[in-house]
Amino acid sequence: MNIQTYSQQLIDAGRLFHQRGWVPATGGNFSARLDAGRMLITASGCHKGELTPADFLEAGFDGVPIGAARKASYETLLHCQLYRHDAAIGAVLHTHSIANTVLSRRLRSIRLAGYELLKLLPGIGTHDASVEVPVFTNDQDIARLSATVDAHMKRHPATPAYLIAGHGLYAWGADVAQARWRVEALEFMFECELHS
Amino acid sequence: MNIQTYSQQLIDAGRLFHQRGWVPATGGNFSARLDAGRMLITASGCHKGELTPADFLEAGFDGVPIGAARKASYETLLHCQLYRHDAAIGAVLHTHSIANTVLSRRLRSIRLAGYELLKLLPGIGTHDASVEVPVFTNDQDIARLSATVDAHMKRHPATPAYLIAGHGLYAWGADVAQARWRVEALEFMFECELHS
Amino acid sequence: MNIQTYSQQLIDAGRLFHQRGWVPATGGNFSARLDAGRMLITASGCHKGELTPADFLEAGFDGVPIGAARKASYETLLHCQLYRHDAAIGAVLHTHSIANTVLSRRLRSIRLAGYELLKLLPGIGTHDASVEVPVFTNDQDIARLSATVDAHMKRHPATPAYLIAGHGLYAWGADVAQARWRVEALEFMFECELHS
Amino acid sequence: MNIQTYSQQLIDAGRLFHQRGWVPATGGNFSARLDAGRMLITASGCHKGELTPADFLEAGFDGVPIGAARKASYETLLHCQLYRHDAAIGAVLHTHSIANTVLSRRLRSIRLAGYELLKLLPGIGTHDASVEVPVFTNDQDIARLSATVDAHMKRHPATPAYLIAGHGLYAWGADVAQARWRVEALEFMFECELHS
Numbered sequence: 001m002n003i004q005t006y007s008q009q010l011i012d013a014g015r016l017f018h019q020r021g022w023v024p025a026t027g028g029n030f031s032a033r034l035d036a037g038r039m040l041i042t043a044s045g046c047h048k049g050e051l052t053p054a055d056f057l058e059a060g061f062d063g064v065p066i067g068a069a070r071k072a073s074y075e076t077l078l079h080c081q082l083y084r085h086d087a088a089i090g091a092v093l094h095t096h097s098i099a100n101t102v103l104s105r106r107l108r109s110i111r112l113a114g115y116e117l118l119k120l121l122p123g124i125g126t127h128d129a130s131v132e133v134p135v136f137t138n139d140q141d142i143a144r145l146s147a148t149v150d151a152h153m154k155r156h157p158a159t160p161a162y163l164i165a166g167h168g169l170y171a172w173g174a175d176v177a178q179a180r181w182r183v184e185a186l187e188f189m190f191e192c193e194l195h196s
Numbered sequence: 197m198n199i200q201t202y203s204q205q206l207i208d209a210g211r212l213f214h215q216r217g218w219v220p221a222t223g224g225n226f227s228a229r230l231d232a233g234r235m236l237i238t239a240s241g242c243h244k245g246e247l248t249p250a251d252f253l254e255a256g257f258d259g260v261p262i263g264a265a266r267k268a269s270y271e272t273l274l275h276c277q278l279y280r281h282d283a284a285i286g287a288v289l290h291t292h293s294i295a296n297t298v299l300s301r302r303l304r305s306i307r308l309a310g311y312e313l314l315k316l317l318p319g320i321g322t323h324d325a326s327v328e329v330p331v332f333t334n335d336q337d338i339a340r341l342s343a344t345v346d347a348h349m350k351r352h353p354a355t356p357a358y359l360i361a362g363h364g365l366y367a368w369g370a371d372v373a374q375a376r377w378r379v380e381a382l383e384f385m386f387e388c389e390l391h392s
Numbered sequence: 393m394n395i396q397t398y399s400q401q402l403i404d405a406g407r408l409f410h411q412r413g414w415v416p417a418t419g420g421n422f423s424a425r426l427d428a429g430r431m432l433i434t435a436s437g438c439h440k441g442e443l444t445p446a447d448f449l450e451a452g453f454d455g456v457p458i459g460a461a462r463k464a465s466y467e468t469l470l471h472c473q474l475y476r477h478d479a480a481i482g483a484v485l486h487t488h489s490i491a492n493t494v495l496s497r498r499l500r501s502i503r504l505a506g507y508e509l510l511k512l513l514p515g516i517g518t519h520d521a522s523v524e525v526p527v528f529t530n531d532q533d534i535a536r537l538s539a540t541v542d543a544h545m546k547r548h549p550a551t552p553a554y555l556i557a558g559h560g561l562y563a564w565g566a567d568v569a570q571a572r573w574r575v576e577a578l579e580f581m582f583e584c585e586l587h588s
Numbered sequence: 589m590n591i592q593t594y595s596q597q598l599i600d601a602g603r604l605f606h607q608r609g610w611v612p613a614t615g616g617n618f619s620a621r622l623d624a625g626r627m628l629i630t631a632s633g634c635h636k637g638e639l640t641p642a643d644f645l646e647a648g649f650d651g652v653p654i655g656a657a658r659k660a661s662y663e664t665l666l667h668c669q670l671y672r673h674d675a676a677i678g679a680v681l682h683t684h685s686i687a688n689t690v691l692s693r694r695l696r697s698i699r700l701a702g703y704e705l706l707k708l709l710p711g712i713g714t715h716d717a718s719v720e721v722p723v724f725t726n727d728q729d730i731a732r733l734s735a736t737v738d739a740h741m742k743r744h745p746a747t748p749a750y751l752i753a754g755h756g757l758y759a760w761g762a763d764v765a766q767a768r769w770r771v772e773a774l775e776f777m778f779e780c781e782l783h784s
Binding site (some may be wrong): 411412445481506507508510512517519520573576577580581583584587588 | 690
């Protein structure tokens with residue numbers, strides 16, 4: 001697959017998330033792995049529901065843009081952490097929904113149990129399971145925040161996704177489609193929790 | 197009517213349900229009766245809001261696909277149970293909404309009474325009625341779950357629809373249009389119950 | 393204006409209401425006055441979010457269809473009551489939202505006060521006002537229900553709209569646009585009340 | 589940029605806000621600065637989700653239309669106040685959402701703290717901040733209301749936006765895009781507060 005295919009998949013995901021209200025203003029950012037050392041990532045400051053091919057750039061897994069005129073997303077290092085942590089991760093989607101924001105401000109960790117949609121998450125084959133989605137304290141020092149996330153994921157390799165308090169969800173998958181389905185499943189379960 | 201007509205009706209129903217948020221990720225599945233012994237059913241693992249004609253296959257009412265390259269939906273046997281139970285059932289739609297998920301985790305049965313939209317359900321001609329929508333415990337053993345549903349429906353033939361806890365709604369009708377209208381009516385009443 | 397113009401306005405209103413979730417299944421019905429003795433009204437049993445020109449028929453203000461093959465809406469007499477009550481009424485829209493259904497099951501009358509959008513209602517020029525939207529008990533005998541509504545409106549000529557318990561809103565205006573704006577304003581205020 | 593560009597940006601913003609339910613009926617109004625003394629503003633009484641180029645007119649910052657056949661929005665003076673108050677303001681958007689209406693009826697001022705989206709607001713570079721969005725009592729005397737707003741903003745120059753009780757949000761930015769993003773960010777945070 002080439003860059004055009006990836007950017008179109010991320011543009012489509014953004015349009016859907018915008019309809020759902022999950023990427024307000026310039027919130028959210030998306031990326032896809034291009035190869036063992038590079039990713040395609042949304043540029044800083046654009047609206048994720050109205051992306052065009054010009055809103056993407058390439059960057060290495062150290063977060064440094066490759067020959068790009070535009071600045072990479074502010075939170076690029078959080079994407080890098082995931083691609084470096086697990087070579088099977090092919091796409092990372094960060095959303096910013098009402099449900100995930102409210103829950104992440106209220107709880108230190110969100111336990112999801114008994115939902116059929118848990119089966120969408122990595123390594124889970126039954127509703128009769130439970131997962132912990134950790135909530136990290138927000139931090140404008142993204143290098144420090146990504147180190148905190150990395151340390152947590154090394155201790156808890158089954159972490160299926162994570163939240164940043166007042167800031168949103170990071171989810172991932174083998175490709176953009178799987179990452180998007182996981183976002184849909186997680187946002188659905190968060191909304192159920194909010195109504196419970 | 198031919199297969200193309202049925203698949204288009206199910207594609208359209210899926211698109212609407214996706215706009216409503218009733219088929220997140222790969223949740224939900226849909227079918228239509230083709231004749232006395234066969235149905236058209238959504239394939240396993242596809243997104244029900246973005247179906248194409250290639251996402252359907254034929255299967256017998258024993259759940260075995262007929263000459264299909266793709267796997268039938270994981271929950272095929274629940275569709276089979278309904279078509280075998282009542283020859284007047286022409287379509288089965290399974291949705292996965294916030295409201296039905298939250299209620300199905302909270303209650304063992306949902307009693308709906310006094311709604312004008314009750315008139316959409318089988319055999320009901322007035323709002324001044326009440327129906328019981330049973331909630332079955334979720335089970336990854338679908339053969340066992342369909343036997344439980346079947347036993348319940350034999351004892352309670354007026355069952356208008358049913359829920360699986362944490363998993364969603366099964367509704368049906370003489371054709372896709374009627375099944376869809378019943379889904380709309382039931383999801384509406386569930387949402388009202390959630391706000392009550 | 394001719395019949396095509398009116399039916400197109402009602403089709404467009406229905407599409408919007410469907411997006412909002414205000415006309416689930418076959419819920420709701422719409423009409424527009426054609427002249428001093430006739431109206432255009434939606435046929436019985438169709439989906440109000442997917443209307444076509446074939447889904448309308450003409451009827452007199454006694455509710456009797458004029459040369460039509462299709463049955464008029466079940467609730468035709470409620471439309472007749474309004475057109476006979478006030479010659480200035482040019483359109484009647486009946487919606488069936490979550491908010492109006494939940495409130496109408498809970499309250500005998502809904503008092504709306506202090507909303508800027510009150511200015512959309514007949515005879516109101518300031519937010520610093522209050523209106524009473526009566527809630528009538530649902531009744532499958534529509535002739536009897538329309539007589540109850542009529543008696544109420546004769547005693548309370550300032551009634552801006554009304555609800556039927558568990559069934560929905562009736563609103564009206566000089567034309568389809570004004571009736572639709574009043575529906576939007578009323579549904580908005582009902583939703584605010586539901587969150588208060 | 590010319591008038592066509594500005595009106596198209598405001599038409600697009602209106603369409604999005606309408607999808608979100610933030611401009612019900614004839615609620616809301618929008619404007620953009622044309623130069624040091626003139627603005628383009630929506631005409632009185634039109635639906636802000638279905639604007640056409642004919643629904644705009646030019647007016648001075650005293651609120652007087654310039655050579656226009658149509659009446660300017662009833663709340664024109666509130667737009668004038670902002671353009672006179674700060675020459676950096678290039679666009680003003682007034683929305684009318686469920687969340688902002690409910691909160692504005694309940695509270696005298698809304699404090700937003702700890703949200704990542706605070707970074708969209710003027711002068712804020714971290715989530716670890718808090719802002720006060722004042723709520724003014726509604727007043728049909730718009731000249732008096734705009735004087736009240738002006739006095740408040742002179743005392744509190746960091747005011748990022750304001751609410752009118754039961755009436756809605758006024759937000760602004762250097763251009764239409766920034767004003768719209770701020771509306772999205774503020775409405776998002778209001779909705780989070782409503783669920784908290």
